[in-house]
Amino acid sequence: MSAAAASRPIGVFDSGVGGLTVVRALMERLPLEDIVYFGDTARVPYGVKSVATIEHFTAQITEFLLQRDVKMLIIACNTMAAVAAEVVHRLAAGIPVLDVIEAGARAAVAASPGRRIGVIGTPTTINSNAYARRMHELDPTVRVYSQACPLFVPLVEEGWLEHEVTRLTAQEYLRPVLAEEVDSLVLGCTHYPLLKPLLRDVAGLHVRLIDSALTTAEFAAERLQQAGLARTGGVADYRFVVSDVPLRFQTIGERFLGRSLGTVEKVDW
Amino acid sequence: MSAAAASRPIGVFDSGVGGLTVVRALMERLPLEDIVYFGDTARVPYGVKSVATIEHFTAQITEFLLQRDVKMLIIACNTMAAVAAEVVHRLAAGIPVLDVIEAGARAAVAASPGRRIGVIGTPTTINSNAYARRMHELDPTVRVYSQACPLFVPLVEEGWLEHEVTRLTAQEYLRPVLAEEVDSLVLGCTHYPLLKPLLRDVAGLHVRLIDSALTTAEFAAERLQQAGLARTGGVADYRFVVSDVPLRFQTIGERFLGRSLGTVEKVDW
Numbered sequence: 001m002s003a004a005a006a007s008r009p010i011g012v013f014d015s016g017v018g019g020l021t022v023v024r025a026l027m028e029r030l031p032l033e034d035i036v037y038f039g040d041t042a043r044v045p046y047g048v049k050s051v052a053t054i055e056h057f058t059a060q061i062t063e064f065l066l067q068r069d070v071k072m073l074i075i076a077c078n079t080m081a082a083v084a085a086e087v088v089h090r091l092a093a094g095i096p097v098l099d100v101i102e103a104g105a106r107a108a109v110a111a112s113p114g115r116r117i118g119v120i121g122t123p124t125t126i127n128s129n130a131y132a133r134r135m136h137e138l139d140p141t142v143r144v145y146s147q148a149c150p151l152f153v154p155l156v157e158e159g160w161l162e163h164e165v166t167r168l169t170a171q172e173y174l175r176p177v178l179a180e181e182v183d184s185l186v187l188g189c190t191h192y193p194l195l196k197p198l199l200r201d202v203a204g205l206h207v208r209l210i211d212s213a214l215t216t217a218e219f220a221a222e223r224l225q226q227a228g229l230a231r232t233g234g235v236a237d238y239r240f241v242v243s244d245v246p247l248r249f250q251t252i253g254e255r256f257l258g259r260s261l262g263t264v265e266k267v268d269w
Numbered sequence: 270m271s272a273a274a275a276s277r278p279i280g281v282f283d284s285g286v287g288g289l290t291v292v293r294a295l296m297e298r299l300p301l302e303d304i305v306y307f308g309d310t311a312r313v314p315y316g317v318k319s320v321a322t323i324e325h326f327t328a329q330i331t332e333f334l335l336q337r338d339v340k341m342l343i344i345a346c347n348t349m350a351a352v353a354a355e356v357v358h359r360l361a362a363g364i365p366v367l368d369v370i371e372a373g374a375r376a377a378v379a380a381s382p383g384r385r386i387g388v389i390g391t392p393t394t395i396n397s398n399a400y401a402r403r404m405h406e407l408d409p410t411v412r413v414y415s416q417a418c419p420l421f422v423p424l425v426e427e428g429w430l431e432h433e434v435t436r437l438t439a440q441e442y443l444r445p446v447l448a449e450e451v452d453s454l455v456l457g458c459t460h461y462p463l464l465k466p467l468l469r470d471v472a473g474l475h476v477r478l479i480d481s482a483l484t485t486a487e488f489a490a491e492r493l494q495q496a497g498l499a500r501t502g503g504v505a506d507y508r509f510v511v512s513d514v515p516l517r518f519q520t521i522g523e524r525f526l527g528r529s530l531g532t533v534e535k536v537d538w
Contacts (some may be wrong), residue, residue: 043312044320048426051514053311123517151434154423156315165420165437172434244322248392 006231009034009239010220011070013061016044017249018153018190019076020256022100025076025217027238030224035238036068042244042269045153046079047122047189054124058084062091064241071229074220078121078188078212080126096223100212101125104186105134107215114183115142118207120173121188123148124169131188141250145180149173149189156191157252160165161196170195170202184208194255207220241265275500278303278508280339282330285313286518287422289346289525291369294486296507299493301500304507305337311513311538315348316391316458321468323393327353329538331360333510339499343489344368347390347457347481351397352423362465365492368483370394373455374403376484380477382536383452384411387476388440388455389496392417398456414449418442425460426521431467439464439471453477463524510534 010030012023016039017114023037038061040046046054058080065073073092080088081099089097108117108131121130125148132144153174155166177185185207187193193211200209224230242249245266253261279299281292285308292306307330309315315323327349334342342361344350349357350368357366377400388400394417401413421442424435446454454476456462462480468508469478493499513517514535522530 042318044317047313048313048515048517050513050515053515137380150427151420151423154420158419160420163283165441166436168434168437244319246317246322248317 005071006229007034007234008069008071009036010072010074011036011038011065011068012039012074012076013065014077015040015079016045017041017253017256018046020189020253021193021213022074022076022216023238024256024258025213027032027236029130029217030230032234032236034231034236036065036070037240038065039240039242041242041249043244046077047124047153049124051083055084055087056081058087059091062088062180064267066091072094072096072098072220072224074216076190076216078125078190082125082130087242089224096227098216098223100190100216101130101134101188103216103219104188104210104212105131105138106219108184108186108210109135109138109142111210112142112184115139116180117142117144118177118180118182118185119146120149120177120185120187120192122153123150125188125192131186143180143206145177145182146203147173147177152195153189153191156194159255161194166195166198169204170198174202178203178207182207184210185211186210187200188267237264239265241267243269274340275498276303276503276520277338277340278305278506279335279341279343280305280307280337281343281345282307282334282344284309284348286310286522286525289522290459290462290482291343291345291485293484293527295425295489296505297407298486298490299499300461301484301503302504303500303505305334305355306507307334308509308510308511310515310518314391315346316419316422318392318393320352322516323349324353324356325451327356327361331357333424333536335360341365341366341367341489341493343485345459345485346457347394351399353393358494365496367485367489367492368398369459369502370457372389372485372488373457373479373481374400374407375488377453377455377477377479378404378407378411380479381411381453384408385449385451386411386413387446387449387454388415388457389418389421389461391422392419394457400455412449414446414451416442416446422458425463428524435464435467436471439467443471445502447472447476451476453479454483455479486504488509507531508534510536512538
């Protein structure tokens, strides 16, 4: 593979700002790589929409990033990965496509000696059963216990990361999963890494938390190496594109990214 | 005004299902009137989007309802009423346009002998300052204390109407407003009427809750009479149109409407 091919950016996308936790992990794991991020902030959240609508939006975003000449596509949104990954693979025409569910499922199966895995996510992600299906393909002996946590995204966006309300909500959501004595818990939504300290408290130290942002970055590094597409020099360039620049976007985005966003580009759809 | 003009439906719209609380109040106050409801469920919520995006979506919905030959337009969404009412008035071309903010502001000013009014709503509604501005036009002596409550909508949609988490959240949000010793509290979001029992508890019986669904229905009845557009007979017909039929739509919609939704029509945008 040529250096020119390797110098193209990685395309990362999400329904909103959550995927910035994946970008943050990619920046740390692959500091030489250019990244183009797309967040569909005009139509967020996807987690409560129908499959047909999510597929339609996903196709639009994929085509947008392909026009930016990306060398790899990362679906940094559990909802899109759960119900519309096929759409991306079909459109990508040979470019590697990774997603947070694939990465999280692999990491969870590898990290669960007791074969009992918990998964938390948005209602659409959980109802799609995508994590359980993928984990069973990887290891038919695992037992998967899933729980939808619809309030976690708004709690994270409110910034109540260590708040008593968030703790009570987490205790209520996690109770049935923890009762199954899982040995790992997949944070099946890109917002959830920000709740890690609180979730670690509620789940207890014996439960391993699988952060899909970190596992996706690790998986991307492997795939770039395999494909001979890893960049070996230069200074990384980051572009952030959104479909709306809502109130508090900079504040919330920077909380996810862990650093300044710089200039944000807006598309009109 | 002719009976034919009066026989046309009332158009009611919202960014999602919240406006169904207004439809419910209209059904009770004006049982002879036909209603066409539009909920933009593919793009909900609006409360976190930019003004330009909200104006664009609002124009699209208004044009859709005008094609349905409505005799009155009711903006049953505080966010659209706060930042995009002008768009609706411009497009409506003579048809009466009502909105939840106008109705709520009037009712609050009339119901607050102490002239101290609290307003709660989504971040966009509160930041628009639309309630305070309207109330000051109606009575320059009122003092208005506003508070954004971004978690109330997801809590209502989760169905945690009397949950401890909701109570704690309400106590935290309302503390600064109640400290101002308001004599009324405007529920400035169409989701909030479902939290009325809990909010009454938290606010105390001396604070009058202004439910914008009820006040809007009352205001609509007045305006129809004035305009000679009230229907005097026949059996009311109800149409529900949405841009997406998401997961749990029937359940959540029926919680807001207080009865079965029947057939729901979906538009493709």
